[in-house]
Amino acid sequence: MNTGSNNTPEASVDPQPIAVQPLAATRPFYWSVRRELWENKSIYMAPLIAACVALFGFGITAFRLPQLRMNALALESARQRSAIEVPYDIAALMIMFTVFIVGIFYCLDSLHGERRDRSILFWKSLPVSDRTAVLSKLFVPMALLPVITFVVVIATQLIMLLLSTAVLLPSGLAGTTWNLLPWPRLAAMLLYGLVTSALWEAPLFGWLLLVSSWAKRAAFLWAVLPWLAISAIEKLAFDTTYFSRMLVHRLTGGFEVGFVVVKYPKGAHVPIVDRLTHFDPLKFLTNPGLWIGLLIAAAFIVAAVRLRRSRGPL
Amino acid sequence: MPCIEARGLRKTFGSTVALDGINLRVDEGRILGLIGPNGAGKSTALNALLGLTPFEGHLKVLGRDPWNDRDQLMREVCFIADVAVLPRWMRVSQALDYVAGVHPRFDRQKAEAFLARTEIKQTSKVRQLSKGMVAQLHLALVMAIDARLLVLDEPTLGLDILYRKQFYDSLLNDYFDHTRTIVVTTHQVEEIQGVLTDLMFINHGRIVLECTMEQFEARYVEVMVNPDHLAEAEALKPIHTRQMFGRSIMLFDNVPHEDLAGLGEIRTPSIADLFVAVMGPESEAGGQRKN
Numbered sequence: 001m002n003t004g005s006n007n008t009p010e011a012s013v014d015p016q017p018i019a020v021q022p023l024a025a026t027r028p029f030y031w032s033v034r035r036e037l038w039e040n041k042s043i044y045m046a047p048l049i050a051a052c053v054a055l056f057g058f059g060i061t062a063f064r065l066p067q068l069r070m071n072a073l074a075l076e077s078a079r080q081r082s083a084i085e086v087p088y089d090i091a092a093l094m095i096m097f098t099v100f101i102v103g104i105f106y107c108l109d110s111l112h113g114e115r116r117d118r119s120i121l122f123w124k125s126l127p128v129s130d131r132t133a134v135l136s137k138l139f140v141p142m143a144l145l146p147v148i149t150f151v152v153v154i155a156t157q158l159i160m161l162l163l164s165t166a167v168l169l170p171s172g173l174a175g176t177t178w179n180l181l182p183w184p185r186l187a188a189m190l191l192y193g194l195v196t197s198a199l200w201e202a203p204l205f206g207w208l209l210l211v212s213s214w215a216k217r218a219a220f221l222w223a224v225l226p227w228l229a230i231s232a233i234e235k236l237a238f239d240t241t242y243f244s245r246m247l248v249h250r251l252t253g254g255f256e257v258g259f260v261v262v263k264y265p266k267g268a269h270v271p272i273v274d275r276l277t278h279f280d281p282l283k284f285l286t287n288p289g290l291w292i293g294l295l296i297a298a299a300f301i302v303a304a305v306r307l308r309r310s311r312g313p314l
Numbered sequence: 315m316p317c318i319e320a321r322g323l324r325k326t327f328g329s330t331v332a333l334d335g336i337n338l339r340v341d342e343g344r345i346l347g348l349i350g351p352n353g354a355g356k357s358t359a360l361n362a363l364l365g366l367t368p369f370e371g372h373l374k375v376l377g378r379d380p381w382n383d384r385d386q387l388m389r390e391v392c393f394i395a396d397v398a399v400l401p402r403w404m405r406v407s408q409a410l411d412y413v414a415g416v417h418p419r420f421d422r423q424k425a426e427a428f429l430a431r432t433e434i435k436q437t438s439k440v441r442q443l444s445k446g447m448v449a450q451l452h453l454a455l456v457m458a459i460d461a462r463l464l465v466l467d468e469p470t471l472g473l474d475i476l477y478r479k480q481f482y483d484s485l486l487n488d489y490f491d492h493t494r495t496i497v498v499t500t501h502q503v504e505e506i507q508g509v510l511t512d513l514m515f516i517n518h519g520r521i522v523l524e525c526t527m528e529q530f531e532a533r534y535v536e537v538m539v540n541p542d543h544l545a546e547a548e549a550l551k552p553i554h555t556r557q558m559f560g561r562s563i564m565l566f567d568n569v570p571h572e573d574l575a576g577l578g579e580i581r582t583p584s585i586a587d588l589f590v591a592v593m594g595p596e597s598e599a600g601g602q603r604k605n
Contacts, residue, residue, distance in 0.1 A: 031415030
């Protein structure tokens with residue numbers, strides 16, 4: 001034994017067994033989600049940056065706001081409300097679109113990145129099941145991102161409201177924003193729409209996680225090309241576009257599927273509250289597309305869990 | 315209950331046989347060195363033990379099936395794959411938080427005490443640490459876990475001598491307490507010779523040699539043969555002969571020490587020498603190597 005059992009005895013840590021604390025079953029999940037936030041700062045940074053850009057844009061128009069408001073008030077009722085609402089909608093859409101993109105790239109990288117940088121061997125050396133690991137990653141686009149979107153959009157719109165009130169106060173027009181902008185209703189629509197969107201888009205995130213756990217490289221191409229190929233084959237073989245329309249509906253229909261939708265001619269200046277007139281949870285919950293989508297998402301996730309179990313570093 | 319028990323452990327990748335029906339039993343409190351050339355099946359064997367790969371045959375680690383029970387097993391098993399698996403974006407404090415969060419047997423104070431003796435700052439990110447420091451960090455995390463089995467797969471790969479020596483010193487002084495079991499693979503065999511209690515050579519997916527270190531020392535003798543006794547020594551059938559400074563150094567297996575004493579200087583061979591003798595190109599086990 002030449003491996004000096006006599007050196008630095010003062011430095012030795014007492015090897016007494018520690019008391020094993022029982023862990024709540026949810027703790028590995030909680031910490032796995034926290035770790036996703038540590039690794040992927042874009043989950044909250046990207047929407048914040050989008051909010052700053054929106055606020056900056058709104059700030060630039062602020063000095064022209066009294067004039068713009070005068071012009072808007074001269075319009076007929078629907079266009080009037082539309083003109084006042086549009087900046088708020090644009091801010092919300094910018095943030096939502098940013099988060100959507102973040103969600104896509106997050107999912108595509110989540111199970112691929114840990115294999116690429118070999119850290120999967122570290123994660124797997126800890127008592128966290130593959131199911132917990134994959135579900136914690138699914139939790140991000142399905143729950144965390146919608147909540148962050150809601151908070152950031154509401155905060156942004158509040159700042160815009162306060163800014164516009166301050167700017168319009170001298171000209172006595174401040175009250176028009178509060179009268180004509182149905183802000184509480186917009187906030188409620190946003191909250192409800194984020195929930196329906198997340199559920200509606202579940203198969204998208206499930207698919208991306210599956211590709212992420214499966215692909216050796218070029219995960220993005222594997223995620224996209226099969227769908228483009230099927231669309232192209234359908235178009236060439238039958239000259240129809242059912243499949244691509246279904247895909248587009250799945251990607252963009254997350255809000256529409258939860259509301260009563262009134263169609264207007266293209267280019268009509270109609271505020272969103274006039275397009276999505278009523279919350280319609282019954283229509284949403286009885287839509288077979290929702291349930292089929294959720295089933296497919298579940299199948300994708302089960303497959304991703306199984307793949308993570310057997311895959312090692314790339 | 316043995317810590318690890320395998321019977322007919324087999325693993326193939328397509329037509330390549332990585333593990334060819336291994337039987338293995340490791341009792342608690344042993345430090346087993348698994349030694350073999352690249353591609354011998356060491357990592358595959360460790361991966362099977364750790365539930366990272368499916369396998370054929372019977373394998374129980376601490377009474378559990380590793381493939382179906384990995385997350386439960388990892389409450390009592392730790393492993394360090396090699397120095398490069400800690401996520402580079404992670405802060406040291408986050409690593410502590412995370413392991414404390416998910417591991418019921420992690421003692422954070424112990425890990426912090428160990429880190430305090432190094433130059434690692436808790437605010438540093440893993441990517442800012444040197445390779446040796448990353449290994450220290452990983453060791454700090456692992457040593458603070460009250461595990462029953464520790465698996466080390468080339469834990470000191472790419473580290474300089476100081477870090478390598480420290481690594482094994484810490485392991486022996488601060489961690490190993492004769493109730494834990496350690497399985498280690500490495501190419502730096504000379505460094506673990508004094509650490510091991512058991513030795514196993516593996517090649518082509520098979521166990522080529524298996525003994526305790528006591529048996530190793532009793533069985534194998536190396537003699538620096540006096541030129542006058544060369545023929546005598548040859549007659550005793552050394553399993554390997556090499557030349558050094560113009561003298562023949564012969565390795566004998568199971569030849570009584572008193573028969574060899576008169577032939578020249580006697581000493582216990584290093585694991586590396588035995589490895590060359592058993593696995594080298596002219597040996598039986600090594601000769602089948604196709605490359």
